[in-house]
Amino acid sequence: MLAATRQLHKAGVPDAARDARRLFSYALGVDAGRLTLALPEPVTPENANLYAALVARRMLREPVSHLIGRRAFYGREFTVTSDVLDPRPETEILIEVALRSHFTRMVDLGTGSGCILLTLLAEVPDGQGVGIDLSAQALDVARKNAAALGLADRALFELGDWLGAAAGPYDLIVANPPYIGVDEMAGLSPEVVQYEPAMALTDYADGLTHYRRIIAQAVPLLLPSGRIIFEIGPTQGQAVASMLRDAGLRHVTITPDLDGRDRVVSAQLVGFTPQKRA
Secondary structure: OHHHHHHHHHOOOOOHHHHHHHHHHHHHOOOHHHHHHHOOOOOOHHHHHHHHHHHHHHHOOOOHHHHHOEEEEOOEEEEOOOOOOOOOHHHHHHHHHHOOOOOOEEEEEOOOOOHHHHHHHHHOOOOEEEEEEOOHHHHHHHHHHHHHOOOOOOEEEEEOOOOOOOOOOEEEEEEOOOOEOHHHHHHOOHHHHHHOOHHHOEOOOOOOHHHHHHHHHHHHHEEEEEEEEEEOOOOOHHHHHHHHHHOOOEEEEEEEOOOOOEEEEEEEOOOOOOOOOO
């Protein structure tokens, strides 16, 4: 692992030692927490070749999650591919905010791997949910995760563009839309720019396009006292909060992440009876 760590560090990989260890445990088929126990054992040529290939790909900045095919999120393992965004620790703030109040019927917009929808359903045993995404490939990943977590009977996945084809009504709408402004894309890491789907990262504009669209579609589909919760970029809190207030929602709250940056905006529909769809 020492040689691999040096190679990764030279290639500019952050946390090279951590990644070398994670890839070595995967190549050996050993849980990372038990790797120390396996180190005295001889490494087969097959395992050594697999490890070398994984390190070479990581040197090209391919994410570890893509190399091993999974990523941890809120205490569970999710299958990930290049068709979906990696679940990120910051998104767990959205989960915490959503769990502050009970829900029974929810929709997750731009569901990707399904990590938000499936985590919330796992935490709320009587909840039902719909995951909507514009990518059929992403929905395939989400369905696999639902089956692996035993949630396929409570999670429905639909191909669509935000809430355009949604039936509603819902008592919870959640979304982590593409919020990176086009002028910010050049500053992202190679792991993100080269290997994650651009359509899930940016609106190719100011980063706020999809919040405007979702809010316009969401209000008629919310039950009275229903909530809408967004993940946001760290500079977007006030702008998104203003959009929600202008749409008639109340109890608008901005929640920071562990680094103190604005990360989640939530709001509630008060005193409104949703219209029936034609």
